[in-house]
Amino acid sequence: MPQNSTPPRFHVLAKPSGATCNLACSYCFFLDKELLYPSSNFRMPEETLEAYIKQLIESHRSSEVTVAWQGGEPTLMGVEFYRKAIEYQEKYRKPGMTFENTMQTNGTLLDDEWCEFFKANNFLIGLSLDGPRHLHDIHRVDKGGAPSFDKVMRGLRLLQKHGVEYNILVTVNRITGDYPTEIYRFLRDEVGTSWIQFIPVIERMNPGGLNLVQEGEQVSSRSVRPEQFGRFLIQVFDEWVYNDVGSVYVQTFEAALRNWLNMPSSGMCVFEKTCGYGLALEHNGDLYSCDHFVEPNYLLGNIKQEHMLELIGSDTQFKFGQDKYDSLPNYCLECPVLFACNGECPKNRFIKTPDGEPGLNYLCAGYKAFFQRVDEPMKIMAMLLRSNRPASDVMRILTSTQEEVIRAFKNTKSEEHCPCGSGLFFRQCHGWKHSTRRQRRKAASIGQPRPPARAVMPK
Ligand code: SF4
Ligand code: SF4
16 A cells, blocks of 8 residues: 555545435535435445544554544434444554544534533534524525524534534625624624634536536625625634634634744645645545545545545545646736635636636635735734744734724725725725615525525626
8 A cells, every 4th residue: 555655644524424414505515416326325334434444544644533524414324323433443543543533513413412422532513603593594494494593503502511622614605794793703702612614605506506516607696705705804803803812713814824924734725735635535435535526527436445545645636636736827826925825725716817817716806805904913923923922912912003993994985995905995895884785685585495596607
Protein backbone atom coordinates (compact mmCIF):
# COMPACT_ATOMS: atom_id res chain seq x y z
CA MET A 1 0.00 0.00 0.00
CA PRO A 2 1.45 3.42 -0.91
CA GLN A 3 1.50 4.78 2.65
CA ASN A 4 3.89 7.57 1.71
CA SER A 5 1.70 8.92 -1.06
CA THR A 6 -1.29 9.49 1.21
CA PRO A 7 -1.56 13.00 2.65
CA PRO A 8 -0.43 13.23 6.30
CA ARG A 9 -3.79 14.66 7.27
CA PHE A 10 -7.17 13.92 5.74
CA HIS A 11 -10.67 13.19 6.86
CA VAL A 12 -13.57 11.26 5.45
CA LEU A 13 -17.18 12.32 5.84
CA ALA A 14 -19.13 9.07 6.06
CA LYS A 15 -22.77 9.04 5.01
CA PRO A 16 -24.14 5.80 6.49
CA SER A 17 -27.73 6.66 5.51
CA GLY A 18 -26.72 8.18 2.17
CA ALA A 19 -28.74 11.20 1.15
CA THR A 20 -31.88 10.18 3.05
CA CYS A 21 -33.26 12.63 5.59
CA ASN A 22 -36.40 13.04 7.69
CA LEU A 23 -36.49 16.71 6.71
CA ALA A 24 -36.77 18.22 3.25
CA CYS A 25 -34.96 21.55 3.53
CA SER A 26 -35.71 23.29 0.29
CA TYR A 27 -32.10 24.32 -0.39
CA CYS A 28 -30.45 20.98 0.48
CA PHE A 29 -27.97 20.15 -2.28
CA PHE A 30 -27.75 16.54 -1.12
CA LEU A 31 -31.35 15.34 -1.47
CA ASP A 32 -31.04 14.82 -5.24
CA LYS A 33 -28.08 12.49 -4.62
CA GLU A 34 -30.57 9.69 -3.86
CA LEU A 35 -30.81 9.40 -7.66
CA LEU A 36 -27.22 8.08 -7.75
CA TYR A 37 -28.36 4.87 -6.04
CA PRO A 38 -31.82 4.15 -7.46
CA SER A 39 -32.58 0.80 -5.80
CA SER A 40 -30.67 1.29 -2.55
CA ASN A 41 -32.14 1.09 0.96
CA PHE A 42 -29.55 3.74 2.00
CA ARG A 43 -28.29 1.90 5.07
CA MET A 44 -24.59 1.09 5.46
CA PRO A 45 -24.24 -2.67 6.05
CA GLU A 46 -22.20 -3.78 9.04
CA GLU A 47 -19.42 -5.31 6.92
CA THR A 48 -18.97 -1.96 5.14
CA LEU A 49 -18.87 -0.18 8.50
CA GLU A 50 -16.18 -2.55 9.72
CA ALA A 51 -14.16 -2.22 6.50
CA TYR A 52 -14.44 1.57 6.73
CA ILE A 53 -13.23 1.87 10.34
CA LYS A 54 -10.44 -0.68 9.79
CA GLN A 55 -9.17 1.05 6.63
CA LEU A 56 -9.50 4.53 8.14
CA ILE A 57 -7.25 3.45 11.01
CA GLU A 58 -4.79 1.68 8.69
CA SER A 59 -4.60 4.77 6.48
CA HIS A 60 -3.66 7.19 9.24
CA ARG A 61 -0.04 8.10 9.91
CA SER A 62 -1.03 10.34 12.83
CA SER A 63 -2.23 9.08 16.21
CA GLU A 64 -5.37 11.27 16.16
CA VAL A 65 -8.20 10.05 13.97
CA THR A 66 -11.39 11.95 13.25
CA VAL A 67 -14.38 9.79 12.45
CA ALA A 68 -16.95 12.11 10.87
CA TRP A 69 -20.60 11.12 10.39
CA GLN A 70 -22.89 13.04 8.11
CA GLY A 71 -25.80 12.62 5.74
CA GLY A 72 -28.54 13.07 4.75
CA GLU A 73 -29.43 12.61 8.38
CA PRO A 74 -27.04 10.23 10.15
CA THR A 75 -29.29 9.65 13.19
CA LEU A 76 -31.64 7.70 10.89
CA MET A 77 -29.21 4.80 11.37
CA GLY A 78 -30.18 4.47 15.03
CA VAL A 79 -27.83 4.61 18.00
CA GLU A 80 -26.89 0.89 17.81
CA PHE A 81 -25.07 1.48 14.51
CA TYR A 82 -22.77 3.98 16.21
CA ARG A 83 -22.23 1.69 19.22
CA LYS A 84 -20.90 -0.83 16.68
CA ALA A 85 -18.71 1.88 15.14
CA ILE A 86 -17.15 2.55 18.56
CA GLU A 87 -16.61 -1.21 19.04
CA TYR A 88 -14.74 -1.39 15.71
CA GLN A 89 -12.64 1.63 16.67
CA GLU A 90 -11.60 -0.24 19.83
CA LYS A 91 -11.02 -3.45 17.90
CA TYR A 92 -8.62 -1.89 15.35
CA ARG A 93 -7.12 0.89 17.48
CA LYS A 94 -3.31 1.18 17.14
CA PRO A 95 -1.32 1.78 20.35
CA GLY A 96 -1.63 5.40 21.44
CA MET A 97 -4.35 6.21 18.90
CA THR A 98 -7.20 8.51 19.91
CA PHE A 99 -10.50 9.07 18.11
CA GLU A 100 -12.74 12.07 17.77
CA ASN A 101 -16.20 11.19 16.51
CA THR A 102 -18.15 14.07 15.01
CA MET A 103 -21.70 14.13 13.69
CA GLN A 104 -23.59 16.72 11.67
CA THR A 105 -27.31 16.42 12.44
CA ASN A 106 -30.55 18.34 12.10
CA GLY A 107 -31.16 17.44 15.77
CA THR A 108 -34.84 16.61 15.39
CA LEU A 109 -34.52 12.92 16.35
CA LEU A 110 -32.31 13.38 19.40
CA ASP A 111 -33.43 12.05 22.77
CA ASP A 112 -31.83 11.27 26.13
CA GLU A 113 -30.42 7.96 24.88
CA TRP A 114 -28.64 9.64 21.97
CA CYS A 115 -27.23 12.37 24.15
CA GLU A 116 -26.02 9.94 26.84
CA PHE A 117 -24.26 7.99 24.08
CA PHE A 118 -22.67 11.16 22.64
CA LYS A 119 -21.45 12.27 26.05
CA ALA A 120 -20.07 8.86 26.99
CA ASN A 121 -18.11 8.66 23.72
CA ASN A 122 -17.01 12.31 23.45
CA PHE A 123 -18.85 13.07 20.24
CA LEU A 124 -18.68 16.60 18.86
CA ILE A 125 -22.08 17.45 17.40
CA GLY A 126 -22.70 19.97 14.64
CA LEU A 127 -26.31 21.12 14.83
CA SER A 128 -28.00 22.75 11.85
CA LEU A 129 -29.98 25.81 12.91
CA ASP A 130 -30.57 28.79 10.63
CA GLY A 131 -31.43 31.36 13.30
CA PRO A 132 -34.62 32.35 15.12
CA ARG A 133 -37.91 30.63 14.29
CA HIS A 134 -39.09 33.07 11.61
CA LEU A 135 -35.84 32.58 9.64
CA HIS A 136 -35.11 28.91 10.37
CA ASP A 137 -38.59 27.72 9.36
CA ILE A 138 -38.53 29.37 5.94
CA HIS A 139 -36.57 26.51 4.38
CA ARG A 140 -35.97 23.93 7.11
CA VAL A 141 -39.22 22.00 6.93
CA ASP A 142 -40.18 18.34 6.94
CA LYS A 143 -41.51 16.41 3.94
CA GLY A 144 -45.02 17.66 4.62
CA GLY A 145 -43.88 21.28 4.88
CA ALA A 146 -44.16 21.44 8.68
CA PRO A 147 -41.57 23.69 10.40
CA SER A 148 -38.73 22.09 12.35
CA PHE A 149 -37.62 24.88 14.70
CA ASP A 150 -39.23 23.50 17.88
CA LYS A 151 -37.81 20.02 17.32
CA VAL A 152 -34.31 21.37 16.67
CA MET A 153 -34.44 23.52 19.80
CA ARG A 154 -35.59 20.51 21.82
CA GLY A 155 -32.57 18.56 20.50
CA LEU A 156 -30.29 21.48 21.31
CA ARG A 157 -31.51 21.73 24.90
CA LEU A 158 -30.98 17.96 25.33
CA LEU A 159 -27.38 18.30 24.10
CA GLN A 160 -26.86 21.13 26.57
CA LYS A 161 -28.55 19.20 29.41
CA HIS A 162 -26.18 16.26 28.91
CA GLY A 163 -23.11 18.46 28.50
CA VAL A 164 -22.44 17.25 24.92
CA GLU A 165 -19.93 19.37 22.98
CA TYR A 166 -21.65 21.01 20.01
CA ASN A 167 -21.40 23.80 17.49
CA ILE A 168 -24.02 25.44 15.32
CA LEU A 169 -23.99 25.32 11.54
CA VAL A 170 -25.98 28.13 9.91
CA THR A 171 -26.72 28.19 6.21
CA VAL A 172 -27.02 31.65 4.70
CA ASN A 173 -29.58 31.92 1.92
CA ARG A 174 -31.15 34.80 0.02
CA ILE A 175 -33.61 35.56 2.81
CA THR A 176 -31.59 34.89 5.96
CA GLY A 177 -28.66 36.71 4.30
CA ASP A 178 -30.44 39.96 5.17
CA TYR A 179 -30.45 39.23 8.94
CA PRO A 180 -26.83 38.83 10.02
CA THR A 181 -26.92 40.64 13.35
CA GLU A 182 -30.25 39.17 14.38
CA ILE A 183 -29.05 35.63 13.64
CA TYR A 184 -25.72 36.12 15.39
CA ARG A 185 -27.27 37.65 18.51
CA PHE A 186 -29.90 34.91 18.64
CA LEU A 187 -27.21 32.21 18.56
CA ARG A 188 -25.00 33.95 21.09
CA ASP A 189 -27.67 35.21 23.52
CA GLU A 190 -30.61 32.81 23.26
CA VAL A 191 -29.02 29.57 22.09
CA GLY A 192 -25.92 30.23 24.19
CA THR A 193 -23.43 28.82 21.72
CA SER A 194 -19.80 29.80 21.47
CA TRP A 195 -18.94 28.06 18.12
CA ILE A 196 -20.64 29.04 14.86
CA GLN A 197 -20.10 28.10 11.20
CA PHE A 198 -21.74 30.04 8.37
CA ILE A 199 -22.25 28.16 5.10
CA PRO A 200 -23.45 30.04 1.98
CA VAL A 201 -26.33 28.41 0.08
CA ILE A 202 -25.38 28.24 -3.61
CA GLU A 203 -27.63 25.94 -5.60
CA ARG A 204 -26.57 25.61 -9.21
CA MET A 205 -29.56 24.71 -11.34
CA ASN A 206 -29.23 22.36 -14.28
CA PRO A 207 -31.87 22.09 -16.97
CA GLY A 208 -34.74 20.22 -15.30
CA GLY A 209 -34.09 21.85 -11.93
CA LEU A 210 -31.91 19.11 -10.39
CA ASN A 211 -28.42 19.65 -9.08
CA LEU A 212 -27.12 16.10 -9.28
CA VAL A 213 -24.23 17.24 -11.45
CA GLN A 214 -22.97 20.81 -11.15
CA GLU A 215 -23.13 22.61 -14.46
CA GLY A 216 -23.80 26.03 -15.92
CA GLU A 217 -23.99 29.51 -14.47
CA GLN A 218 -27.54 29.54 -13.20
CA VAL A 219 -28.28 29.57 -9.48
CA SER A 220 -31.61 29.13 -7.75
CA SER A 221 -33.61 32.02 -6.35
CA ARG A 222 -32.83 30.65 -2.87
CA SER A 223 -29.08 31.12 -3.32
CA VAL A 224 -27.41 33.91 -1.38
CA ARG A 225 -26.16 36.78 -3.55
CA PRO A 226 -22.39 37.44 -3.56
CA GLU A 227 -22.49 41.00 -2.16
CA GLN A 228 -25.20 39.93 0.26
CA PHE A 229 -22.96 37.20 1.67
CA GLY A 230 -20.09 39.68 1.98
CA ARG A 231 -22.33 42.14 3.82
CA PHE A 232 -23.59 39.30 6.05
CA LEU A 233 -20.05 38.36 7.10
CA ILE A 234 -19.05 42.01 7.56
CA GLN A 235 -22.00 42.78 9.84
CA VAL A 236 -21.47 39.67 11.95
CA PHE A 237 -17.78 40.55 12.10
CA ASP A 238 -18.59 44.07 13.31
CA GLU A 239 -20.71 42.69 16.15
CA TRP A 240 -18.06 40.10 17.02
CA VAL A 241 -14.92 42.22 16.84
CA TYR A 242 -16.28 44.85 19.26
CA ASN A 243 -17.79 42.39 21.75
CA ASP A 244 -16.90 38.72 21.52
CA VAL A 245 -13.30 38.08 20.47
CA GLY A 246 -12.05 35.22 22.63
CA SER A 247 -15.50 34.16 23.82
CA VAL A 248 -17.34 33.30 20.58
CA TYR A 249 -15.62 31.37 17.76
CA VAL A 250 -16.83 32.01 14.24
CA GLN A 251 -15.11 29.55 11.94
CA THR A 252 -14.63 31.98 9.03
CA PHE A 253 -13.02 34.59 11.29
CA GLU A 254 -10.73 32.04 12.93
CA ALA A 255 -9.62 30.81 9.49
CA ALA A 256 -9.03 34.38 8.32
CA LEU A 257 -6.91 35.15 11.36
CA ARG A 258 -4.80 32.04 10.77
CA ASN A 259 -4.18 33.24 7.21
CA TRP A 260 -3.28 36.75 8.44
CA LEU A 261 -0.85 35.02 10.83
CA ASN A 262 0.58 33.13 7.86
CA MET A 263 -0.01 29.79 9.59
CA PRO A 264 0.45 26.60 7.55
CA SER A 265 -3.30 25.88 7.49
CA SER A 266 -6.41 28.03 7.87
CA GLY A 267 -8.40 25.08 9.19
CA MET A 268 -11.06 25.50 6.47
CA CYS A 269 -10.54 23.62 3.22
CA VAL A 270 -12.23 26.34 1.18
CA PHE A 271 -9.52 28.86 2.16
CA GLU A 272 -6.57 26.53 1.58
CA LYS A 273 -4.31 26.83 -1.49
CA THR A 274 -4.98 23.23 -2.48
CA CYS A 275 -7.49 20.68 -1.25
CA GLY A 276 -8.33 17.01 -1.62
CA TYR A 277 -8.01 16.07 2.06
CA GLY A 278 -11.76 15.96 2.81
CA LEU A 279 -13.35 12.96 1.11
CA ALA A 280 -16.87 11.56 1.23
CA LEU A 281 -17.86 7.93 1.77
CA GLU A 282 -21.28 6.77 0.65
CA HIS A 283 -23.31 4.10 2.47
CA ASN A 284 -22.23 1.36 0.02
CA GLY A 285 -18.49 2.03 0.31
CA ASP A 286 -18.13 4.37 -2.69
CA LEU A 287 -15.45 6.97 -1.98
CA TYR A 288 -15.68 10.42 -3.64
CA SER A 289 -13.09 13.19 -3.91
CA CYS A 290 -15.08 15.55 -1.70
CA ASP A 291 -18.45 15.94 0.00
CA HIS A 292 -19.20 18.72 -2.50
CA PHE A 293 -18.40 16.47 -5.45
CA VAL A 294 -20.48 13.36 -4.81
CA GLU A 295 -20.95 12.99 -8.55
CA PRO A 296 -20.12 10.14 -10.97
CA ASN A 297 -17.08 12.01 -12.37
CA TYR A 298 -15.50 12.27 -8.92
CA LEU A 299 -15.99 8.67 -7.77
CA LEU A 300 -12.56 7.32 -6.82
CA GLY A 301 -13.66 3.72 -6.27
CA ASN A 302 -15.22 1.48 -3.66
CA ILE A 303 -13.38 0.60 -0.45
CA LYS A 304 -14.63 -2.99 -0.63
CA GLN A 305 -12.73 -3.45 -3.90
CA GLU A 306 -9.75 -1.18 -3.32
CA HIS A 307 -8.19 -0.06 -0.03
CA MET A 308 -9.04 3.50 1.01
CA LEU A 309 -5.31 4.21 1.17
CA GLU A 310 -4.88 3.47 -2.54
CA LEU A 311 -7.83 5.71 -3.42
CA ILE A 312 -6.76 8.64 -1.24
CA GLY A 313 -3.17 8.39 -2.46
CA SER A 314 -4.19 8.06 -6.12
CA ASP A 315 -3.02 10.42 -8.85
CA THR A 316 -6.66 11.28 -9.51
CA GLN A 317 -7.17 12.55 -5.97
CA PHE A 318 -3.84 14.37 -5.95
CA LYS A 319 -4.77 16.15 -9.17
CA PHE A 320 -8.21 17.01 -7.76
CA GLY A 321 -6.55 18.82 -4.85
CA GLN A 322 -3.84 20.50 -6.95
CA ASP A 323 -6.37 21.75 -9.51
CA LYS A 324 -7.74 24.09 -6.87
CA TYR A 325 -4.63 26.24 -7.27
CA ASP A 326 -3.75 25.39 -10.86
CA SER A 327 -7.15 26.45 -12.19
CA LEU A 328 -7.22 29.92 -10.61
CA PRO A 329 -7.92 32.67 -13.12
CA ASN A 330 -5.38 35.51 -13.46
CA TYR A 331 -7.88 37.80 -11.76
CA CYS A 332 -7.40 35.76 -8.56
CA LEU A 333 -3.63 35.47 -8.98
CA GLU A 334 -3.44 39.28 -8.98
CA CYS A 335 -5.94 39.72 -6.14
CA PRO A 336 -4.71 41.50 -2.98
CA VAL A 337 -6.65 39.07 -0.74
CA LEU A 338 -5.64 35.86 -2.53
CA PHE A 339 -3.64 34.81 0.57
CA ALA A 340 -6.88 34.72 2.59
CA CYS A 341 -9.39 33.57 -0.02
CA ASN A 342 -7.41 31.30 -2.35
CA GLY A 343 -10.32 31.44 -4.78
CA GLU A 344 -12.56 29.65 -2.24
CA CYS A 345 -14.11 26.30 -3.18
CA PRO A 346 -13.82 25.07 -6.81
CA LYS A 347 -17.48 24.04 -6.69
CA ASN A 348 -18.40 27.73 -6.68
CA ARG A 349 -16.07 28.78 -9.51
CA PHE A 350 -18.53 29.07 -12.33
CA ILE A 351 -18.64 32.72 -13.35
CA LYS A 352 -16.35 34.78 -15.57
CA THR A 353 -13.87 37.44 -14.50
CA PRO A 354 -14.49 41.04 -15.66
CA ASP A 355 -12.22 40.36 -18.68
CA GLY A 356 -14.05 37.16 -19.60
CA GLU A 357 -11.81 34.44 -18.15
CA PRO A 358 -13.84 31.49 -16.83
CA GLY A 359 -13.43 29.99 -13.37
CA LEU A 360 -14.06 32.93 -11.06
CA ASN A 361 -15.82 32.16 -7.80
CA TYR A 362 -19.51 33.11 -7.69
CA LEU A 363 -18.95 34.64 -4.23
CA CYS A 364 -15.91 36.69 -5.28
CA ALA A 365 -17.49 40.12 -4.78
CA GLY A 366 -18.62 39.17 -1.28
CA TYR A 367 -15.36 37.60 -0.18
CA LYS A 368 -13.30 40.45 -1.57
CA ALA A 369 -15.41 42.96 0.37
CA PHE A 370 -15.23 40.92 3.56
CA PHE A 371 -11.47 40.32 3.45
CA GLN A 372 -10.81 43.98 2.63
CA ARG A 373 -13.03 45.09 5.52
CA VAL A 374 -11.32 42.85 8.07
CA ASP A 375 -7.77 43.66 6.98
CA GLU A 376 -7.05 46.26 9.65
CA PRO A 377 -8.56 44.44 12.67
CA MET A 378 -6.94 41.18 11.49
CA LYS A 379 -3.55 42.92 11.34
CA ILE A 380 -4.10 44.23 14.88
CA MET A 381 -5.06 40.76 16.19
CA ALA A 382 -2.11 39.15 14.43
CA MET A 383 0.22 41.75 15.92
CA LEU A 384 -1.24 41.16 19.40
CA LEU A 385 -0.79 37.40 19.15
CA ARG A 386 2.77 37.75 17.86
CA SER A 387 3.50 39.93 20.92
CA ASN A 388 2.04 37.23 23.21
CA ARG A 389 -1.00 39.32 23.99
CA PRO A 390 -4.57 38.03 23.69
CA ALA A 391 -6.38 38.77 20.42
CA SER A 392 -9.30 39.98 22.54
CA ASP A 393 -7.31 43.18 23.30
CA VAL A 394 -8.44 44.26 19.82
CA MET A 395 -11.84 45.10 21.33
CA ARG A 396 -10.35 47.78 23.58
CA ILE A 397 -8.20 49.16 20.77
CA LEU A 398 -11.10 49.41 18.34
CA THR A 399 -13.58 50.82 20.85
CA SER A 400 -11.46 53.95 21.14
CA THR A 401 -12.11 54.67 17.44
CA GLN A 402 -15.73 53.48 17.38
CA GLU A 403 -17.26 56.97 17.60
CA GLU A 404 -15.19 58.17 14.65
CA VAL A 405 -16.45 55.22 12.62
CA ILE A 406 -20.09 55.93 13.52
CA ARG A 407 -19.58 59.59 12.53
CA ALA A 408 -18.07 58.51 9.21
CA PHE A 409 -21.11 56.32 8.47
CA LYS A 410 -23.46 59.22 9.24
CA ASN A 411 -21.69 61.47 6.75
CA THR A 412 -21.40 58.98 3.88
CA LYS A 413 -23.74 59.11 0.89
CA SER A 414 -25.22 55.90 -0.52
CA GLU A 415 -23.22 56.04 -3.79
CA GLU A 416 -19.89 56.65 -2.02
CA HIS A 417 -17.57 53.82 -0.99
CA CYS A 418 -18.24 52.45 2.49
CA PRO A 419 -15.81 53.90 5.08
CA CYS A 420 -15.34 50.40 6.56
CA GLY A 421 -12.89 49.59 3.76
CA SER A 422 -14.89 46.79 2.09
CA GLY A 423 -14.69 48.50 -1.32
CA LEU A 424 -18.49 48.17 -1.70
CA PHE A 425 -20.76 51.18 -2.18
CA PHE A 426 -22.15 52.46 1.12
CA ARG A 427 -25.68 51.42 0.10
CA GLN A 428 -24.47 47.82 -0.42
CA CYS A 429 -22.58 47.68 2.87
CA HIS A 430 -23.10 49.56 6.14
CA GLY A 431 -25.69 51.89 4.56
CA TRP A 432 -27.85 48.95 3.42
CA LYS A 433 -31.47 48.89 4.66
CA HIS A 434 -34.20 46.22 4.64
CA SER A 435 -36.86 46.94 2.05
CA THR A 436 -40.48 46.38 2.94
CA ARG A 437 -40.93 44.45 -0.34
CA ARG A 438 -38.26 41.98 0.79
CA GLN A 439 -39.91 41.69 4.22
CA ARG A 440 -43.28 40.89 2.61
CA ARG A 441 -41.70 38.25 0.37
CA LYS A 442 -40.05 36.65 3.38
CA ALA A 443 -43.28 36.57 5.38
CA ALA A 444 -45.13 35.00 2.44
CA SER A 445 -42.64 32.15 2.11
CA ILE A 446 -42.68 30.98 5.74
CA GLY A 447 -44.04 27.44 6.09
CA GLN A 448 -44.23 26.75 2.36
CA PRO A 449 -43.25 23.14 1.55
CA ARG A 450 -40.18 22.86 -0.72
CA PRO A 451 -40.99 25.65 -3.17
CA PRO A 452 -39.62 24.94 -6.63
CA ALA A 453 -36.46 26.93 -7.21
CA ARG A 454 -36.48 29.56 -9.92
CA ALA A 455 -33.24 29.64 -11.84
CA VAL A 456 -31.55 33.03 -12.10
CA MET A 457 -28.31 34.18 -13.66
CA PRO A 458 -25.72 35.33 -11.12
CA LYS A 459 -25.23 39.08 -10.89
S1 SF4 B 1 -13.65 21.01 -3.33
FE1 SF4 B 1 -14.24 22.67 -1.94
S2 SF4 B 1 -15.25 21.68 -0.17
FE2 SF4 B 1 -14.09 20.11 -1.32
S3 SF4 B 1 -12.11 20.00 -0.29
FE3 SF4 B 1 -11.89 21.44 -2.02
S4 SF4 B 1 -12.31 23.45 -1.16
FE4 SF4 B 1 -13.07 21.93 0.32
S1 SF4 C 1 -11.58 37.59 -3.59
FE1 SF4 C 1 -12.20 37.03 -5.68
S2 SF4 C 1 -10.43 37.57 -6.97
FE2 SF4 C 1 -9.72 37.47 -4.82
S3 SF4 C 1 -8.96 35.37 -4.59
FE3 SF4 C 1 -11.08 35.42 -3.88
S4 SF4 C 1 -12.32 34.79 -5.64
FE4 SF4 C 1 -10.27 35.38 -6.41
